[in-house]
Amino acid sequence: MWGLVSTSKRITSIKTVLLRQSHRYMCQSEDSIRRFISENTEIVGQQSLTPEFRLRLFTPSCKFWTQRPELWPYSDPYWAIYWPGGQALSRFLLDNPVVCRGRTVLDLGSGNGASAIAAALSGASHVVANDIDSVAAIATHMNSELNGLQPPVCLTANMIGSQLAAFDLILLGDMFYDESLATSLHSWLDHCIKSHGTEVLIGDPGRAQFEEHNIRRLLRPLAQFELPESVREENYGLTHSCVWRYTPEL
Ligand SMILES: C[S@@+](CC[C@H](N)C(=O)[O-])C[C@H]1O[C@@H](n2cnc3c(N)ncnc32)[C@H](O)[C@@H]1O
Numbered sequence: 001m002w003g004l005v006s007t008s009k010r011i012t013s014i015k016t017v018l019l020r021q022s023h024r025y026m027c028q029s030e031d032s033i034r035r036f037i038s039e040n041t042e043i044v045g046q047q048s049l050t051p052e053f054r055l056r057l058f059t060p061s062c063k064f065w066t067q068r069p070e071l072w073p074y075s076d077p078y079w080a081i082y083w084p085g086g087q088a089l090s091r092f093l094l095d096n097p098v099v100c101r102g103r104t105v106l107d108l109g110s111g112n113g114a115s116a117i118a119a120a121l122s123g124a125s126h127v128v129a130n131d132i133d134s135v136a137a138i139a140t141h142m143n144s145e146l147n148g149l150q151p152p153v154c155l156t157a158n159m160i161g162s163q164l165a166a167f168d169l170i171l172l173g174d175m176f177y178d179e180s181l182a183t184s185l186h187s188w189l190d191h192c193i194k195s196h197g198t199e200v201l202i203g204d205p206g207r208a209q210f211e212e213h214n215i216r217r218l219l220r221p222l223a224q225f226e227l228p229e230s231v232r233e234e235n236y237g238l239t240h241s242c243v244w245r246y247t248p249e250l
Contacts, residue, residue, distance in 0.1 A: 049241075056080070058080035078111050083173060090173070093119055106164075110129035111140075113152065120150075129154045133156070177207055179213070182210070186213070186214065225240065
């Protein structure tokens, strides 16, 4: 239904659709969106890099899998996919709990909330999940509850470029899929690091927009993970996903 290859085109269309959708969301209760998510996702646990927790995801057994995308009543459900960049980042946090323990963490572009969940499981003192899709915020609540966790604070405003409260750590899972998004993120991250000494971790499977971006040469590799077979199949031949620390000299 939704291919990863056309992600950036989709984002452009999402910006248009979001204006239309935001009114529709406001008219829907959280309960009805929860019901929709329950009925149109499958609870998945073992097939990702983080079998420690489960997520409600879009799979071939969901009825919309074979239906025309335009029948989906919301904007594209990025939150219903566990992206390879987010998988690597979440795996890294679970393997290295000291990275999050006792720290304030922002998962920006949180989607289904997986990295926010990994941060909470790793002992973060406070976790904020930020995604401009308000359905993603509800999915994040549901996924946290599914794993017996208190949901993080979920914010749906666009925080990129804003004056940010001081977070110890910012997580970016698969957020470098679009050149203009990557560029605005880059300058905003510089601001966060300069103002607050924030640590920035990025998970990415080597997408072209990431590899070719200026930020790429300023990153230090921390870990590389081989993607499980099912994730490779869903991601058109991607085989690995890496975690990077952004350490610019400012
Ligand atoms: C490719 S998905 C990654 C989701 C998750 N981090 C993961 O790795 O599974 C990108 C997400 O970023 C969100 N997004 C796009 N632009 C954003 C922005 N300016 N601020 C916050 N979230 C944004 C999208 O709605 C989408 O859920």
